[in-house]
Amino acid sequence: MNVVHIAGRELRATFSNAVGWLVLCGFLLLTGYFWITQLDLFVTESANLVFNPYGAPTMTISVHLLGQFFGNTLVVLVMVIPALSMRLFSEEIRGRTLELLLTSPVSTLEIVLGKYLGALSFVALMLLSMSYAPLSLLAWTDSLDWGALFGGYLSWLLASAALLSLGMFVSSITTSQMVALVLSFSASLMLYVLSWSADDPDSWMVQLSLGAHVEDLVRGAVRASDLAYFGGLTAFFLFATHQRLESFRWK
Amino acid sequence: MxxxxxxxxxxxxxxxxxxxxxxxxxxxxxxxxxxxxxxxxxxxxxxxxxxxxxxxxxxxxxxxxxxxxxxxxxxxxxxxxxxxxxxxxxxxxHDHTWDLSKKRLYSLSDHTRAVLAPIGSDVRILGFFRSQSEAEHDFTNLMRLYQEAAPNLTVEYIDPLQSPRQAQKYDVTSDVGTIILERGETVRRVTEVKEGVLTDALVLLLSDAEHRVCWSLGHGEPEPDDEFEQTGLGAFVVQLEAANYKVTKSLIAQEGVDRGCEVLMMVRPTVDPFPYEREAIAAYVAEGGRALFLLEPFTVPDFSADLERYGLSLGPDLVVDADPRSSFMGVSDPSVVVLSGDSFGSHEITKSLAAAVVLPGARSVTPIEPPSAGLTPIALLRTSDQAWGELNPDAGDVQPDPGLEQIGRIPLAVVVEVSDPTVLHVAAPAPADGGDPLDVTANPGRAVPADYAPKGGGRVVVFGDTDLLGNAAMALGNNRDLGLNTLAWLVGETAQIGERPEEGDKLTITGLGQAVSCLVSILFVPGAAMAFAGITLVRRRFL
Structure with a gap:
């Protein structure tokens, strides 16, 4: 119950702060731009291929529009999530309100989960607010691939959950929001691009890369290993954050 | 201290x-x-x-x-x-994939699952792909599904540019993509990342089977390893070998047609085969053999006439197509014909062709109507209705001559299935000492096997052009696939032909629709969030 209470308070705090709305505005603006460019590209390319006898005219909405859109816009999440997570604990540590929180009758786990779920709820609402874009396709086609759409949203949610837990951990080890922002953005970006320089698809860099684990998810292929990756990454950083907060108790 | x-x-x-x-x-x-x-x-x-x-x-x-x-x-x-x-x-x-995509992009067929189920750890698949390429990504995805179905299957990913020794070991000369399937000493290679092709190669690997193609020589044909001359087909032979065909040279005049040949290929002959060679070929087809002939315009008139026994007629012409849609981009020569869509006959060979094929100078090959009982000839490729078979292309003004020349949708390739071999009228086998061996016109049955036993099942494919599979034009459009599909059909490996790729999706959005989409995405929706930010800021300042 305490978890829900803290999460609700966190969500309200985000919406009562202009920063939350600005983050939402930035996300919608960037993803909106990605959407119209991807849509325009698909309309042009698919029309051109019909008249091109030398190329195979197989561009599909699920792979070449929705898949590309969800895949490309992950980089927006890499930029936006650290801006959301930077203040989660660093603000509390800097303002010395964390001590109050730790001495209140709630456990460290409840604090971590509550704050995390509050921030994740905001992210989920943010992602949901972008649903007008893929759904607008129904105005022009009746062959929308709901499986691929679900995969795209699942990839967004799982990636956001993992990046948010990473950002929350970074936020718990510094008192400066700016330092938390820079560190979590760098770490998130590194995690995202790690596979770009890998030669072997089985290499550890690919296994660790966030980008590699969403490639097929955005097209509607849900793999047990991808779920384990995102679940493991999220749980690990949540646990690390919990241990970090516990250290404030014994210190 | x-x-x-x-x-x-x-x-x-x-x-x-x-x-x-x-x-x-x-x-x-x-x-x-x-x-x-x-x-x-x-x-x-x-x-x-x-x-x-x-x-x-x-x-x-x-x-x-x-x-x-x-x-x-x-x-x-x-x-x-x-x-x-x-x-x-x-x-x-112990990975598992839940395929939610509408077109089942991440699911294996039941046939593939059945093939993969008994596979042990002795089978290795090596993918030679350039790192980070689209083809490597497709291969990786496919292999993940294969490994889910066959956990013992070993898969290795190799960049030929970074591991040249391994590439050399398996004779991989391209970084575009080569898949090696290895089981003990047996090696198969595949150049396409397609489930059907790969599974078929796996079946061959497990069964140790190999398709033998006999390459006829002695009539002016190019050597099978001629990869450099424009008239050669060496590049296509490389593709054949990559698809598990073994190409061997064959001298029909001296050895007749080997019954071990799964396909007899005669490409660009410039000299007519001797009558006894033609009988040897007919006997081979009558015994259920498969033959592919690629003939250039205005060549081998006797052999062309002899092919009528298979239910098709080769015209002494050069087909010209005046339809602008059939012209090759940037080339004003109307004898270079581009065929796609409804130009393809309804047949296994053409069903998977998604793009056009280019024939740089072809002669007409027409099924004889009505066909003889026991022969089923089908036109494989046809021109547009603005084509004609030009009998005298060297004349200055090339125009159709009604009544003299064939005009309309002209067939350029024909496939024939032989169900009754007696209609081929093969000469009877000659006794070993029959006739003068130097008299090539006498004793036509001399190369027919003594134990000649006709049966149904023979297949013949005739193209009125050679250059479509030549070194210069093979890579154009779907030419290569047309050639490979033809061989696959001849040997009965229809699984290698694959299915026609599904039609892509097309979105037609009006200018107004795009403008609205743009305004909503860039202005209205982010603008609403910005407005709330402003309201929140004002409320915090004044409350």
Missing amino acids: NALTRWSWVFALVGGALLLASACVWFVTQSWEGYPTQFAIGAALALLVWVGLDRARLAELLTSRAFVYGSGAWLLVTLAGGVAVGGYSLARR
């Missing part, structure tokens, strides 16, 4: 730096030989000196409350990391 203790941190610093250097060099070279080991030893020595010098302070630190609790926390976090990595490794080892 005190001075040393005061400066002991230098050893810690050096030790740490060496440890980092060791890790960095190992990361770059992926080997412990040389510097990584030397740096690691140096680091260990420096850290040992530091521990020896600073032992009092270290002992104090190790017994402190911060260290005891902190190390416990670190241990727990490390354990949590281990659990996360372990869980992921386990999930990856």
Whole structure:
């Protein structure tokens, strides 16, 4: 119950702060731009291929529009999530309100989960607010691939959950929001691009890369290993954050 | 001693730096030989000196409350990391894919699953792809599904540019993509990342089967390994060998047609085969053999006439197509014909062709109507209705001559299935000592096997052009696939032909629709969030 209470308070705090709305505005603006460019590209390319006898005219909405859109816009999440997570604990540590929180009758786990779920709820609402874009396709086609759409949203949610837990951990080890922002953005970006320089698809860099684990998810292929990756990454950083907060108790 | 203790941190610093250097060099070279080991030893020595010098302070630190609790926390976090990595490794080892895509992009067919089920660890698949390429990504995805269905299957990913020795070992000369299937000494190769093709190659690998193609020589045909001349077909032969065909040379005049040939190929002959060679070919087809003939315009008139026994007629012409849609881009020569869509006959060979085929100068090949009982000829390719068979292309003004020349949708390739071999009227086998061996026109049955036993099942494909599979034009459009599909159909490997790719999706959005979409995405929706930000800011300032 305490978890829900803290999460609700966190969500309200985000919406009562202009920063939350600005983050939402930035996300919608960037993803909106990605959407119209991807849509325009698909309309042009698919029309051109019909008249091109030398190329195979197989561009599909699920792979070449929705898949590309969800895949490309992950980089927006890499930029936006650290801006959301930077203040989660660093603000509390800097303002010395964390001590109050730790001495209140709630456990460290409840604090971590509550704050995390509050921030994740905001992210989920943010992602949901972008649903007008893929759904607008129904105005022009009746062959929308709901499986691929679900995969795209699942990839967004799982990636956001993992990046948010990473950002929350970074936020718990510094008192400066700016330092938390820079560190979590760098770490998130590194995690995202790690596979770009890998030669072997089985290499550890690919296994660790966030980008590699969403490639097929955005097209509607849900793999047990991808779920384990995102679940493991999220749980690990949540646990690390919990241990970090516990250290404030014994210190 | 005190001075040393005061400066002991230098050893810690050096030790740490060496440890980092060791890790960095190992990361770059992926080997412990040389510097990584030397740096690691140096680091260990420096850290040992530091521990020896600073032992009092270290002992104090190790017994402190911060260290005891902190190390416990670190241990727990490390354990949590281990659990996360372990869980992921386990999930990856026993991976499962839920395919939610409408077109089932991530599902294997039941046939493939049945083939994969009994596969043991003795089968290896090596993918030679350029790193980070789209083809490598497709291959990786397909292999993940294969490994889900066959956990013992070993898959290796190799970049031929980075591992030239391995590429050389398996004779991989392209970095576009080659898949090697290996089982003991047997090796198969595939150049397409398609489930059907790969599964078919796996079936062949497991059954040790190989398709033998006999390449006829002795009538002016190019050598099968001619990869450099424009008139050669060496590049296509490379593709054939990559698809598990073994191409061997065949001299019909001396040896007749080997019954071990699965397909007899006669390409660009410029000299008519002798009558007894033609009978040998007919006997081979009548016994259920398969033959592919690629003939150029205005060549081998006797042989062309002889092919009428198979239910088709080759015109002494050069087909010209005046339809602008049938012209090759940038080429004004109307004898270079481009065919696509409804130009393809309804047949296994053409069903998977998604793009056009280009025939740079073809003659007409027409099924004879009505066909003889026992023969089923089908036109494989047809021109547009603005084509004609030009009898005299060297004349200045090339125009259709109604009544004299064939006009309309002219067939350029024909496939024939022989169900009754008696209609081929093969000459009877001649006695071993029959006739003068130097008289090539006498005793036409001399190359017909003595134990000649006609049966149904023969197949013949005739193209009125050779250049479509030549070194210069094979890569154009779907030419290569047309050739490979033809061979696959001839040997009965229809699984290699695959299915016609599904039609792509097309979105037609009006200018107004795009403008609205743009306004909503860029202005209205983000603008609403911005407005709420402003309201929140004002409320916080004034409340």
